[in-house]
Amino acid sequence: MNAAPRIDGWKHVSSGKVRELYVPATTANVAGATELLLVASDRVSAYDFALEPPIPGKGELLTRLSRFWFTQLGDVPNHLLRPSATTTPVPDEVATRSMHVMPLRMFPVECVVRGYLSGSGWAEYQESGSVCGVPLPAGLSDGDRLPEPIYTPAYKAPQGEHDENISFERTEELVGADVAATLRDLSLHVYSEAAAIALQRGVIIADTKFEFGHDTHGQIRIGDEVLTSDSSRYWDASSYEAGNRTDSFDKQIVRNWLSAHWDRQGTPPVLPDEIVERTAARYRELIERLGA
Numbered sequence: 001m002n003a004a005p006r007i008d009g010w011k012h013v014s015s016g017k018v019r020e021l022y023v024p025a026t027t028a029n030v031a032g033a034t035e036l037l038l039v040a041s042d043r044v045s046a047y048d049f050a051l052e053p054p055i056p057g058k059g060e061l062l063t064r065l066s067r068f069w070f071t072q073l074g075d076v077p078n079h080l081l082r083p084s085a086t087t088t089p090v091p092d093e094v095a096t097r098s099m100h101v102m103p104l105r106m107f108p109v110e111c112v113v114r115g116y117l118s119g120s121g122w123a124e125y126q127e128s129g130s131v132c133g134v135p136l137p138a139g140l141s142d143g144d145r146l147p148e149p150i151y152t153p154a155y156k157a158p159q160g161e162h163d164e165n166i167s168f169e170r171t172e173e174l175v176g177a178d179v180a181a182t183l184r185d186l187s188l189h190v191y192s193e194a195a196a197i198a199l200q201r202g203v204i205i206a207d208t209k210f211e212f213g214h215d216t217h218g219q220i221r222i223g224d225e226v227l228t229s230d231s232s233r234y235w236d237a238s239s240y241e242a243g244n245r246t247d248s249f250d251k252q253i254v255r256n257w258l259s260a261h262w263d264r265q266g267t268p269p270v271l272p273d274e275i276v277e278r279t280a281a282r283y284r285e286l287i288e289r290l291g292a
Helices: 058-072 119-128 168-175 177-200 237-241 252-261 273-290
Strands: 010-015 019-024 036-040 044-046 049-051 098-101 109-116 145-151 203-214 220-223 232-236
Touching: 036 058, 044 252, 058 098, 058 177, 058 273, 109 168, 109 177, 145 177, 168 177, 177 203, 177 220, 203 237, 203 273, 232 237, 252 273
Parallel strands: none
Antiparallel strands: 010 019, 019 036, 036 098, 044 049, 109 145, 109 203, 203 220, 203 232
């Protein structure tokens, strides 16, 4: 992994699989920060592994998507900060691929919503007829639209470990019954609103995941990214109606190639140039289709 870029006025504190986290240079530590800078790199990850090489322009494109959706979903509080005389300036060189945000105490739950049967959900359904303990009608096929969106939370494992699908009851144990219900209801609401907006633009959001936290006043807000090509499964609606359920705008191209060329043991192989170029092109096309 390349070293995080130095940014005037900001101090780097940690690296994720895709993002770099900064606090103002005058801040002693993250715990005391009143503002953060999340800078999206061009790195791509799949199956909980960071891959090589990066996808050119990906950080900027995914940041545009998050900002677009935060604006569209204005009725749900989020973590974005508005620049003011008291906030730390964000240099131009990272402005297009960064989000200036308030710190949140994040819940240890990935809030997954599925509107269509695909991916790991399809694999589980074939074995049990359910997804994460949610029973589904018999006779569904890969890619079918579900009768209604379902909420299938996961436990956010520490970096380097795999996330774990959990029941709603386990979520209640982790965060309390009231918060668990709020996270579920917010997730389903945001997914339904976003799915309707996307469909008007000829795009299906098959599934997605949200992360929430609460601010210093106890208000629950969406944090991290939202409805990006990394956190969501996007399909072309016209292709879907014509029977093609693999025409994807997200990093499924990367996942498919990895599945065909890697047994998930050891270090993932380097992505070929063709896969990198196709993925970048689909990210750009999604931005255009949504008008982000």
